[in-house]
Amino acid sequence: MRKGWNGPARLLDGAGIAATIKDELAERVRVLTERGYTPGLGTILVGTDPGSVAYVAGKHRDCAEVGIASIRVDLDADATQEQIDAAIDQLNADPACTGYIVQLPLPRGIDQNTVLERIDPDKDADGLHPMNLGRAVLRVSEPIxxxxxxxxxxxxxxxxxxxxxxxxxxxxxxxxxTTVGRSIGLLLGRKDINATVTSCHTRTRDLAAACRGADVIIAASGQAGLITADMVKPGAVVLDVGVSRITDPSTGKTRLAGDVADGVDEVAGWLSPNPAGVGPMTRALLLVNVVEAAERRAGIR
Known part of the structure; x- marks a missing residue:
């Protein structure tokens, strides 16, 4: 929100802030390790989707940077529900695993809700277990x-x-x-933040009007170029969280695209790029969740 702003937008540098957070975490991990608690992040990856493979690999590189142990469980794309359930049970019982994630999306035929509900809520590094989302709903006025x-x-x-x-x-x-749109309003509406949230989607009747009145737009629809410059109030903050795969018909090559169209940077006051915006921050906050869980176990929090 930058009054009287004429553009171009200032960068919301997710990569730079994520690096700072990891530096902070490295010190917290050092303290935990001295007390006999080494945080461990587990991942369950089903299949070989290139985006998922790269994302999981990045998470484990992050772990190495800050001193968190890595536990990888990789399953074939044709893994059954029972095999995925067994991998979840394995990490639930593993004392070396402080927290873990099941990489989404899952292959067709796998019940995502059943998978998420099977995770031990205290080891839910993504924060998507129904119990943890429920805690976010109930505890709007106190630390969660x-x-x-x-x-x-x-x-x-x-x-x-x-x-x-x-x-x-x-x-x-x-x-x-589930990962953004449904849950971010719960956090923004908490009394320690006090934002007023309007929840929209691609079928909202007048999406442009809902966006033009906003101080902040968080675009997480997964529809490339949905948010255009005429939908943005001058000086507004715009976060591009959506991810789409676009195929060039002339070359057949596929590239990643965000929800925010070209030209928004000339109107907005702040803009997170895609990539290098929210993505690195998500990986950093995943590590924060793991370290906080270890701190709770160690009696530090």
Whole structure:
């Protein structure tokens, strides 16, 4: 929210802030290790989707940077529900695993909700277990000592670390997916943030109007180029969280695209790029969830 702004937008540097967070975490991990607690992040990857493979590999590189142990469980793309359930049970019982994630999306035929509900809520590094989402709903006026959804938390952390005041701000969220759209309103509406949230999606009747009135737009629909410059109030904060795969018909090559169209940077006051915006922050906040879980176990939090 930058009054009288004429553009271009300032960068919300997710990569830079994520690096700072990892530096902070390395010190916290050092303290934990001295007390006999080495945090461990587990991942369950089903199949060989290139995006998922790269994302999981990045998470384990992050772990190595800050001193968190890595536990990988890789399953074939044709893994059955029973095999995935067994991998979850394995990590639930593993004392070396402080927290873990099941990489989404899962192959067709696998019940995602059943998978998420099987995770031990205290080891839910993504913060997507129904119990943890329920805690976020109920404890709107007090600190939540349980994992929070990583990407919504990353969006808020990214803005706060750039000095953006969300107190009383009008925030329009575009998207209703589990990982961002449905859960970020829970965090933004908490009394320690006090934003006012409008939840929209691609079928909202007048999406442009809902966006034009917003101090902050969080675009997480997965529809490439959905948010255009004419939908953005001058000086607004725009976070591009959506990811789509676009195929060039002339070459057949596929590239990743965000929800925010070219030209928004000439209107917005702040803009998170895609990639290098919220993505690195999500990975960093995943590590934060793991370290916080270890600190709770060690009696530090």
């Amino acid at each position: 000592e349980s994992p929070l959804p990583c990407t919504p938390r990353a969006c808020i952390e990214l803005m706060q670390r750039h000095g953006i005041d969300l107190e009383g701000a009008d925030v329009t969220v575009v998207g209703r997916g």
